[in-house]
Amino acid sequence: MQSLLASPYCPLYCRASSFPRASVVRSPSPGEGARLRSRSPFIFKIIGSLSHCGKDSIVEELAQDDLVNAVELSQWENGKSINGIAASQGIRIRRHCRPGAPLEEIEEELGAPRNILEKIIWAKEVEVAEGHAKKPMEEVIEAAKNAPPVRDFFGALGSAFKRNGVPALIAEVKKASPSRGVLRENFNPVEIAQAYEKNGAACLSILTDEKFFQGSFENLEKVRNSGVKCPLLCKEFVIDKWQIYYARSKGADAILLIAAVLPDLDIKYFLRICKELGMTALIEVHDEREMERVLKISGVQLIGINNRSLETFVVDTSNTKMLLEKHGDTIREKRILVVGESGLFNPDDVAYVQNAGVSAVLVGESLVKQDDPGRAISGLFGKELLH
Ligand SMILES: O=C(O)c1ccccc1NCC(=O)[C@H](O)[C@H](O)COP(=O)(O)O
Numbered sequence: 001m002q003s004l005l006a007s008p009y010c011p012l013y014c015r016a017s018s019f020p021r022a023s024v025v026r027s028p029s030p031g032e033g034a035r036l037r038s039r040s041p042f043i044f045k046i047i048g049s050l051s052h053c054g055k056d057s058i059v060e061e062l063a064q065d066d067l068v069n070a071v072e073l074s075q076w077e078n079g080k081s082i083n084g085i086a087a088s089q090g091i092r093i094r095r096h097c098r099p100g101a102p103l104e105e106i107e108e109e110l111g112a113p114r115n116i117l118e119k120i121i122w123a124k125e126v127e128v129a130e131g132h133a134k135k136p137m138e139e140v141i142e143a144a145k146n147a148p149p150v151r152d153f154f155g156a157l158g159s160a161f162k163r164n165g166v167p168a169l170i171a172e173v174k175k176a177s178p179s180r181g182v183l184r185e186n187f188n189p190v191e192i193a194q195a196y197e198k199n200g201a202a203c204l205s206i207l208t209d210e211k212f213f214q215g216s217f218e219n220l221e222k223v224r225n226s227g228v229k230c231p232l233l234c235k236e237f238v239i240d241k242w243q244i245y246y247a248r249s250k251g252a253d254a255i256l257l258i259a260a261v262l263p264d265l266d267i268k269y270f271l272r273i274c275k276e277l278g279m280t281a282l283i284e285v286h287d288e289r290e291m292e293r294v295l296k297i298s299g300v301q302l303i304g305i306n307n308r309s310l311e312t313f314v315v316d317t318s319n320t321k322m323l324l325e326k327h328g329d330t331i332r333e334k335r336i337l338v339v340g341e342s343g344l345f346n347p348d349d350v351a352y353v354q355n356a357g358v359s360a361v362l363v364g365e366s367l368v369k370q371d372d373p374g375r376a377i378s379g380l381f382g383k384e385l386l387h
Pocket of ligand 1: 116117172177178179180308310313341344363364365366
């Protein structure tokens with residue numbers, strides 16, 4: 001598994017047999033930072049062993065990152081498992097790290113998944129391992145190289161915001177969701193995508209998870225090959241770099257990275273892969289702790305604030321306002337664009353998150369449920385959007 005932290009090829013991979021207690025992340029003293037840096041050849045040896053594809057230039061680059069060297073690598077040196085590192089960052093979602101084991105065995109060890117997000121991630125671990133077996137890393141990297149050119153997802157949002165004076169729309173092509181069940185029986189992803197584009201969507205979000213959202217990579221590929229020009233977000237639960245290359249090979253221009261699932265080092269690693277591929281990463285946060293973590297990571301361009309808790313399903317648009325009141329200054333200083341996600345149904349909802357400071361919105365249910373999802377766009381914004 002090509003998450004930097006969650007690699008079964010790594011001797012530290014989930015070494016604890018049960019969920020370890022959260023431990024304190026301490027910052028290194030100045031002297032200690034220098035000491036760790038001076039030991040970087042040893043550190044590089046550790047990181048190098050995480051990649052079964054041999055020498056990895058992205059990993060090499062990460063090894064030069066001061067923050068990575070100083071804090072996170074010292075955690076590795078202390079032998080903390082991925083769940084230990086995640087817990088120390090406030091992440092409540094655990095990995096089982098045993099894709100081949102029967103669920104009963106996993107549940108015996110860890111108990112049942114604590115919430116739907118954890119359930120999705122456990123299933124994703126199995127699915128990704130199957131993906132590796134079907135299409136090895138080298139093949140998927142090659143396929144990504146031969147994919148159609150990347151479109152500028154981030155740029156499309158900025159231009160649409162300027163053009164329309166309302167948040168740019170990322171319109172979601174989603175058949176079903178765990179919280180809402182089936183949203184649209186008669187689901188034709190290409191027709192929906194074309195209708196969204198015709199009615200002014202800046203970008204599209206295509207659900208690719210099959211098990212919980214009835215989406216597919218086939219849908220992503222079909223939309224990409226349908227003549228639709230909008231940049232495409234692959235809406236997946238990314239835990240492994242294999243998925244990013246796979247998404248690119250199917251025509252994705254952007255991917256979602258969920259801070260509630262991914263430790264900082266994985267976000268950094270995946271961001272660098274995106275940069276290498278020319279893709280945009282939408283980094284999703286839901287609470288203050290996640291926002292603080294993400295704002296410390298360099299290279300972040302696009303943050304999504306999800307108004308829906310992926311653990312409880314509670315939707316509350318004031319979440320966007322609260323997080324932007326606290327962190328708006330830093331976000332503006334860093335020229336990061338913010339996307340308001342979930343639970344937006346009418347022009348008042350859009351105006352509310354726009355006043356809070358978002359430049360884009362990600363909308364699924366309120367569009368896809370309508371008989372004419374394209375026409376529903378002017379209903380959502382209270383006006384027609386210009387292309
Ligand atoms: O929507 C869910 O039930 C869900 C459950 C677990 C993980 C993710 C989930 N949804 C993803 C999203 O947050 C939405 O697809 C997206 O933000 C659009 O939201 P909406 O406009 O409310 O459909």
